Amino acid sequence: MKPFLVVLALALLPGIALANDAIQISAAWARASILPSRPGAAYLTLQSDQGDRLLDVTSPIAKTIMIHQVLQSDGVSRMLHLPTLDLQPGQALAMAPGHLHLMMLGLTEKLVEGTEFPLVLQFENAGEVSVNVSVLGIAALGPAEVDQ
Amino acid sequence: MNNIPKINRLKPLRHLAWGALAIVVAASAGHLAWRTLYPSTEPARVVVTGEALIKSQFSLIDHTGQRVSELDYRDRWQLVFFGFTYCPDICPTTLSYVANILDLLGGDADHVAPLFITVDPARDTQEVMAEYVSVFHPQLIGLTGTEAEVASAAQSFRVFFEKRTDETAPDGYLMAHSGYIYLMTPDGKYEAIFLEGRETPETVAEQIQLRIEKENRS
Incomplete structure (x- = not known):
């Protein structure tokens, strides 16, 4: 019986590894904020091979984090609060200024260029995933590798 | 038959x-x-309201605490846009776009008055505006005032803005506004309209430079 259990455990290992790899998060960055009392904006690129749903985002440095979609018509921009965010299988979802962003409210500190802060993302399938976000300049449009 | x-x-x-x-x-x-x-519910297009209707006319407080009107910028081309400091995504993008244009103008930027008018004066006080604009560009001028003064300024530029209640938003409301950037002649008349993402900062700087040169020749 014992060899069988070992084989079973070994067979499950890649499965566990896969669960951790189920979500790829890249280009996690935020804009430096000017006034500590004002909201900050963070951007991520998310991809899931199986498809997933982002349910919640939290951070020890923010009271609330909301997923915002920018709607533009005739030069007027409106923020649409999305309760969750669906990830299509294998399709990268890139947040970017003027389109999709995480609005961080009630910051405990100013976002200072060159620093990092943690974000905790709650996914329907992948569970809880942590990511470190780099704070870029106030005028940044994305990480350098995205710009080029 | x-x-x-x-x-x-x-x-x-x-x-x-x-x-x-x-x-x-x-x-x-x-x-x-x-x-x-069922009248059309779409927001009015600025191009339809008529270019001649857009004029620079306001009485506001600048970020240094001075009461100012369009006459204070009479000798300069005005580059006017509206926004608010609670907006973390679009507004910093527009402000850096204008800062970029000013950098590209170099010495010619002295002939331009870049005016950032808040549509959220309740939260964007003179002190807040001072701290905010200085981060983007030393020449940037932040303007605020009472709700009525701001509404009147927006009206003169035919700028649409709204205050929408939203329980999930800080202080319970969200602002929406048009992101157009207006180039006004030194005597406060409408000259051109730009939009971040539509024209490159280089194009806008060139457009302004051409007009400054033309004015210097005449």
Whole structure:
């Protein structure tokens, strides 16, 4: 019986590894904020091979984090609060200024260029995933590798 | 059969003509009624309201605490745009776009008054504006005032803005506004309109430079 259990455990290992790899998060960055009392904006690129749903985002440095979609018509921009965010299988979802962003409210500190802060993302399938976000300049449009 | 008067043979044709006319009248009336009952809910396009209607006219407080009007910037081309500091995504993008344009203008930036007018004066006080604009560009001028003064300034530029209640938003409301950037002549008349993402900062700087040069020649 014992060899069988070992084989079973070994067979499950890649499965566990896969669960951790189920979500790829890249280009996690935020804009430096000017006034500590004002909201900050963070951007991520998310991809899931199986498809997933982002349910919640939290951070020890923010009271609330909301997923915002920018709607533009005739030069007027409106923020649409999305309760969750669906990830299509294998399709990268890139947040970017003027389109999709995480609005961080009630910051405990100013976002200072060159620093990092943690974000905790709650996914329907992948569970809880942590990511470190780099704070870029106030005028940044994305990480350098995205710009080029 | 041959005794039927000719006129009667034309009767179906007459009915057809009257019928067609009735349909046209009914359709026009219907369209008119529809337009009256359901006017277009889309926000007014700035291009439709007429360029000549857009003028620079305001009385506001600048970020140094001075009461200012359009006359204070009379000798300069005004580059005017609206926004608010609670907006973390679009507004910093527009402000850096304008800062970029000013950098590209170099020495010619002295002929330009870049005016950032808040649509959220309740939270964007003079002190907040001072701290905010200085981060983007030393020449940037932040303007605020009372709700009525800001509304009147927006009206003179035909700028749309709204304050929408949203329980999830900080202080319970969200702002929406048009992101157009207006180039006004030194005497406060409408000259051109730009939009971040539509024109590159290089294009805008070039457009402004051409006008400054033309003015210097005349």
